Structure formats: structure tokens, C-alpha cells
Amino acid sequence: MEMMKRVSHRQASQLLHNKFVLVLGDSIQRAVYKDLVLLLQKEKFLSNKQLRTKGEMCFEQDCLVEGGSLTLMHNGTGYKEVRQFQSAHHLVRFYFVTRVYSPYMQSIFDDLRNGLKPDVIIFNSCVWDISRYNSSWLDNYKENLHMFFAELKGIVPQETLVIWNLTMPLGKTIKGGFLVPEVEHKASQLRYDVIEANFYSGTLADAYGMDVLDLHFQFRLSLQHRIVDGVHWNALAHRKMTSLLLAHSAQAWGVIMPLAVVEHAEVAAQLPASGNSKPAKRHASRRRNDGCREEFSRDSWSFGSLNDPPPPAHYLPPHLKHGFDYRPPNHHHQQNVLRSRQARRHYAPYTQPRRRRYNHHGHYY
Template sequence: MVFCLENEEPRLPLRSAMVHFQASEVQQLLHNKFVVILGDSIQRAVYKDLVLLLQRDSLLTAAQLKAKGELSFEQDQLVAGGQLGELHNGTQYREVRQFCSGSGHHLVRFYFLTRVYSEYLEGVLEELTYGPAPDLVIINSCLWDLSRYGRCSMESYRENLERVFVRMDQVLPDSCLLVWNMAMPLGERVTGGFLLPELQPLAGSLRRDVVEGNFYSATLAGDHCFDVLDLHFHFRHAVQHRHRDGVHWDQHAHRHLSHLLLTHVADAWGVELPKRDYPSGQPFPPHEFFNYNSTEDFSMSSHLGCGPGVNFVPGPLPPPVPGPVPHGQHRGPVVHRGMPRCAPSSPYHVPRMGGPCRQRLRHSDRLIHTNKLDRQPPAHSGTWPG
């Protein structure tokens, strides 16, 4: 992360640092993997785009992005909630979806959350404990937490973040990769379904509350050695792909998000990504994907240690070792990496991991070995070699 003073020249948007995956490559990357996605409607769209990309190289339609609780989407199945129950915008809304490929080699499940930690989440964790163990967990919950649970929502959010990371530590196997998706930037005017009409006065402060919530969630996830993908950073200049409700994003943004996420996962698993040349004059994503807008900068509160007049902009990690970058080969996404993971068994040859991998320490072990960890060299940044 970097902190930029207001009087500095605005930074031009960075070119995307990711690989453009094809459906066949996603199928190979997630071969025999169980993926669990938890979160709100944004994460539901993450689930839908991944399910679609596991089957073919096409984008979601506007109708598919807007649909909620449908009985079936692209060969998946509504397991609970949604149209099997009652469609509403209350905090008790539930929706559980699951996709199993025809080959039986890909399993993706989605749980709708309205709060990052709750009795309902405990039920989800119990399912994951006694069912098949997940290989990849992707999670985010922020907007509902900060807007639907009273005046002390930020304090409750911080406490619940600590609870959920402790519980994930206890429940998930050491080989499971957990990626915390930071909340994406909101528009100046928010009219999403989660924000009831009587809560509209909160819309003005909510976009800054999201930045503060992202700060806490990324810090706590890092403390628990989980991975963080900074979507707020990646999409801060792609606001033309955000819908008019100020919350949701179009199909191009979600495909961009999927590529960032899959690049991160491949790096964490030590999978060597494909190197290909793209057609001349057609970089991906196009330059038009990003559009710098100075009004989209966010100022952090002084109690976070940034002081007044300082813009908080999550920035890229240190650059990789200098070297030639062939055309079409991209560096990894901006991520905040926890401890190096133990690579699960997979069909891939892993040339990048020469020595034995380290297990993710349990919470109690980290408390004991805090001083030792502080003296160790920093973990791998997740940036692809040049």
C-alpha cells in the first residue's frame, strides 16, 4: 500500500497486470478443485462469471448479472433460498448455488452473505467441515455490514472480521487457499437494493466507510496469513464500467476481475501461466477500460494514522527483478500476500517452488512465534518474474 499526498500529480492508471485466461486454461487450473465463494451480489457475479468461464469463452449478459435467486444459471443449480424461498432485500435473505461440471472435475459453490460473521456463517462452516474440503475460498462482505446493522456498524464489522478469520483458520485445511476480495469502489450516488430508502442519507458517507473497512479487513486478513486481492485499487479508474446504481459492475469488469483472481490463484499454487502473443494493437484489457477521474480519490480518516489531507490509495508491491518482458506476458496482480502456502496436489509441474513449502501457521502457533516471524525475510510478493 502507498499513501499519496493531495498535492502530488495524479497518477495515470496502471496497465493491467494479469493473464487473459481461456476457458480451457481455467478448466485445467481448477481441475479436481472445490471452490467456495461467499459474499453479496458482487461475489455472486464473481461466481457466475467463473461458472461461465469454466464452460466457454463468452461474457455474462446484462440479464444474467441482474438476475437474483434464479432456479438455474448456465447448468448450475439453486440449492437453497432464492426462488425456493422468498425474494427480498432483508438481512435474512439466503441464496446457495452450486455448479458441477459434466465431467465431474469442477465444483463451485456460492453462499450469499449479508454479514461477514453470523450464526448463518457458522452453519456454512459446519457444512464445509463435514463435507468435501474446499481447495479455494473466495470471500468478501462489507456493504451490508456497514449499512444495515446500526450506528456502531464499523466497530461490529471489525470484531466480526476477527471472528471470521479465526474461524476460517480453525476450519479450513492448511492446503486451502483463502482470498479476501476487498470491496470495490462505490459511486457518489448509491441506490443498490441493499440500501433501503430510509437509509439513503448514509450513501454519502458509505463510500468512505468502504475504504476504511477495506483497510481493516486487509490488515486483519494479513495478520491471519490469508491472501488479499485489492479490487478497490484495480477498479478505481474503471468507473465507466460501474452501473448507475453506484454498486454493481458490467460484464467486462467482471471478466477483468476473474482474470485478476485466477492469476492470483495460479501464482499461489505455483502454476506456470501460459505465455502468448496477443494480436498487434489489441492489448487486453483495452486502454479504454480505465479512465482516470480525480473525484474518485478517497481520503482516509485521521484516526487511521494517515492524517488530514492524505489520500489513501492502495498501491502495487515492489517491482519484480528487472528483465525483458515478452509481448503478451503480464506480471501478476496487485496483491497483499500472507504466508507462502503449501501447494496442494495437482496435475501441474511446479518448477517455481524449489524448496519444501511452509504450512500456514494456525492462530495459536502464530501467537507463539510472532517474534520469529518478524525477523524472517518478507514473503513472496506474488509478482510474476520479469
């Protein structure tokens, strides 16, 4: 029986207590933002409608700050959507981006220079970069990655946890908002281009001291949770992504956060009825990964994990723990994840509340 490790609403809420989380990227990253916003409020999964909808004025108590349905909705490279969720102890913001470095990205950097600094940045930009701008995408993409990582490193404090997500596996047949008729001829090759782009982006992110979460590796055998467009994923997959991201954040901060292990069937029973998910065919051959060749189904370039014993836990009052133990940040590599070599100073989120420095509706800085 297929099993899944899942983070709970209470764990997510406590781990991100008094934290500012910034999510940057395309429609996959928008769903990452949505699942996190939902989990911070309740123990529920995203509905199919919530996964498909973009640019709405409000999603689960968040607000649309810029773009989306406030302007003309389209599938062009200039589409903008800025969303923000704020509660008494959480701030989560999302920027839709179609290119890793651009004049629009420079305007986002201006927001970061002049405003509140994020505690966590979750980012990916790949599929639009390698399909919509230049047929010879590699050199341009690598140059933009260099400029993005270099500028970001000079803006955010050293304590900010920056997680670069590698792009998830694409299907053999794909369709989506980014795939306009002018670039449809690239569809059959795009899943291989993503693997090459992942190699360069992950290597560069690690070289710049960012953390790298290899979602391509993590989901290479979970293709049954990818929906029929060959690009997007269902609510179960997005909850797994959220759990991976929060588990990685907990480890980087020296927090022991045990995840609940549940059967996929048990979790699927809680999901809304779905007609848009198509199980992947299973074959005995290693070629079962939806056309990916065998050499592409391994995480051949990720670093291994170290097995040193963990340091002793810091003291935290029992009534504040709720399943957490605080430990000094360590330098261990999580399995299948490239990790930064720098330890991060981390404040205890239950004992050092932050002043409110942002408005609740429609404004950010």
C-alpha cells in the same frame, strides 16, 4: 488504447481441474461466481440479464440448492441463496451472505466441517456489514472479522487458498438492494467508509495468513465499467476480476499461466448490447475517481513485489501443459496484493484425479 489481460476458457478449466471453489459474499460475489461458472464452460461473457438476476432456479447448468426463488425473494438481511455448479472435473459453490460473521455463517462453517474441503475460498463481506446493522459499524465489523478469520483458519486445511477480496470503489451516488430507505442517509459517506473498512479487513486477513486481493486498487481507474447504480459492475469488469483471481491462484500454486493481452474495444465488441453502463467522466485532475480524494486513489498500504528469479519448473508431460509451467509455490508478493507467508502444498491436478464425493443435483456436504 486501454488494454486488458484476460484468462481463457481453456486456462480456467485446466487450472481448476478437480478443484472445489467456494465463493462467499454479496451480489458482487454472486457475479464473480457466475462469471467463473460461465468461463469454465465456454468463451463467453455474462449478459446484462444474467448480471442482474438473482435467485433463479438454474444458471448455465448450475442449480439453486437453497433460498432464492425457492423461498420468498426480498432485500432483507436474512435473504439466502446457495448455488452450486458441478461438472465432471469442477465444483463451484456460492453462498449469499450479508454479514461476515453471524449465526448463518456458523451454519456455513458446519457445512465445511462436515463436508468436502474447498481448494479455493473467495470471499468478501463489507457493504451490508457497514450499512445495515449498526451506525457505529467499525468496532463491530472488526470483531466479526476476527471471529470469522479465526474460525475459518481452524476449519480448512492449510493447503486451502483463501482469498479475501477488498470491496470495489463505490460511486458518489449509489442505489442497490442493500440500501433500504432506513439507511439511505448513509449513501453519500459509504464510499469513504468502504475505504476504511478495506484497510482493516485487509490488514486482519493478512495477519491471519489469508491472501488479499485489492480490487479497490485494481479498479480505481476503471470506473467507466461500473454501472449506473454506483455499486455493481459490467461483464467486462467481472471478467477482469476472474482473471485477477485465477492469476493469483496460479501464482500461489506455482503455476505460470500467461494471460492474453487484448484491447478493451476488441473485448467490448463481444459483449451483449448494454444500456446500463455509464462511462465515467475523465478529467486531468487526480480527483477524477468519482469523487474520491487523492489520498484514497493510491494503494498506500499494500506490500511491494519482490524481484527474485523464479525457481526451475517441475516436469509435466508436454501434452498436459497447454500453456502452463508448474513451479514450486514461491513467497513472492504479487503487485498490489497482500500475500500469505505460508507456502501451500499443491497436487498436480492432471495426474491425481479425485473421487466423486458429491451429488450432481441439489445436494452438497
